[in-house]
Amino acid sequence: MHEALVEAQALLGLDLANLETAASLTSKRLEAARGAVGEYLEEHAPDRSQGEPLVVAFGSMARHEMTRGSDFDYLVVLQNLEKDPGLIQTYRLAAREALRKIALKEPGPSGLFGRAISAADLVNSIGLDGDTNLNLSRRVLLLEESVALNSPVGLEDLIESIVARYLYEEGEEPQVHRFLLNDIVRYWRTVAVDYQAKRWEEIEGDKWGLRYVKLLSSRKLTFVGSVTSLYMPVVKNVPATSEFLGEQFALPALARVAQLAPHLGFGNRSALAEVLGIANEFSGLLSSADFVEEVKGVQDPASAPVGTSMHGAKVLGNNLQAALEALFFSDEPLEGDSDIKLGALSRKYLSF
Amino acid sequence: MGKAEPTPIESRIVGLLRKRVEQAVQDHGSDWAATKLNISVSGVEAVLWDRDWSVGMAVQLAGGLGVLNDEDVDRLEEPRVTA
Numbered sequence: 001m002h003e004a005l006v007e008a009q010a011l012l013g014l015d016l017a018n019l020e021t022a023a024s025l026t027s028k029r030l031e032a033a034r035g036a037v038g039e040y041l042e043e044h045a046p047d048r049s050q051g052e053p054l055v056v057a058f059g060s061m062a063r064h065e066m067t068r069g070s071d072f073d074y075l076v077v078l079q080n081l082e083k084d085p086g087l088i089q090t091y092r093l094a095a096r097e098a099l100r101k102i103a104l105k106e107p108g109p110s111g112l113f114g115r116a117i118s119a120a121d122l123v124n125s126i127g128l129d130g131d132t133n134l135n136l137s138r139r140v141l142l143l144e145e146s147v148a149l150n151s152p153v154g155l156e157d158l159i160e161s162i163v164a165r166y167l168y169e170e171g172e173e174p175q176v177h178r179f180l181l182n183d184i185v186r187y188w189r190t191v192a193v194d195y196q197a198k199r200w201e202e203i204e205g206d207k208w209g210l211r212y213v214k215l216l217s218s219r220k221l222t223f224v225g226s227v228t229s230l231y232m233p234v235v236k237n238v239p240a241t242s243e244f245l246g247e248q249f250a251l252p253a254l255a256r257v258a259q260l261a262p263h264l265g266f267g268n269r270s271a272l273a274e275v276l277g278i279a280n281e282f283s284g285l286l287s288s289a290d291f292v293e294e295v296k297g298v299q300d301p302a303s304a305p306v307g308t309s310m311h312g313a314k315v316l317g318n319n320l321q322a323a324l325e326a327l328f329f330s331d332e333p334l335e336g337d338s339d340i341k342l343g344a345l346s347r348k349y350l351s352f
Numbered sequence: 353m354g355k356a357e358p359t360p361i362e363s364r365i366v367g368l369l370r371k372r373v374e375q376a377v378q379d380h381g382s383d384w385a386a387t388k389l390n391i392s393v394s395g396v397e398a399v400l401w402d403r404d405w406s407v408g409m410a411v412q413l414a415g416g417l418g419v420l421n422d423e424d425v426d427r428l429e430e431p432r433v434t435a
Contacts, residue, residue, distance in 0.1 A: 102392050102395045103395055
């Protein structure tokens, strides 16, 4: 489990056993996936060099929250123009091999993942017509929940380049960078809107219930983690550089939230404890095959009867929302000699 | 749209093969199964955790672990009706 979560666990007197289990499982899976990619590339592309395509995994693997049933989505990100198209396919096949080895699965049908894309598009196409839903999703997911399967330094550099683009012509004094924050918020709203839009398009399906639970839990917490990262230069009173924010986005999403712990007063610590405790509960639920089986087929989560797993998840989701509001709209000053209040930051940056 | 429902024979076959696969893993261990299937141990855990095996998955696993019989294949060649 990331050290920020370990520290928060100790400071707040929490039991985050489910998250520890998930982190441990993720570690093993990540090692297996990296091994599979490495072996495949060693055999099929032995003359690799700096600037090679990046094989990037997304989702619970990057968040350190895998369960036994988890697989991963991936993209191959091209750092350069590749003269040999066969090389691009080799890297895609390496990712497929990793997926097969750890989950015996083929990539899903979505156009969002399983493809090769250009790093330049991620850096240069922010906003306006060229910034499609796909491009926005890939860029923000790269920031929020990605992990390298072959070149960690390459991914770090890419993330720092994307952040630097957002910070272009903005100062480095402790601040919340609005351009980046606005895009993070835009993506979170897009996820929520697209959920409803896809339901409208598909009419019925066998995964809506599970997607709904993930919207209430991990997707929301990933967004909150990113907001926290953008607040941290102000919280810590440090320059808001692309290096600092790049390091922030290298943290797993929940660790970004947990890092607040030592900066909070008593009231806010209780709220953060509630948030992390609920995240731990959701982790436990999603690791249960019975729970997943029961919720995934639910077509109308809003009408889930009391006593069902979906109803329980909704209650937990409501509690999480209340705890997040209590924390992020609190007027309790941060710990130490500070005038800073999370509520003031949230009213200023998350409203208009 | 949702995927086609399995036929009764497919559901029985998946159930039967699943039991054999689970027994084989219990008897010989996850490491053995991982080597036979050329996947990682966590891959073995992932497939066993998944409640929703397709016929293809069940046949692949059973075949890989050596617990697929000729009669199982014959049963699968009965005509399939989609919902």
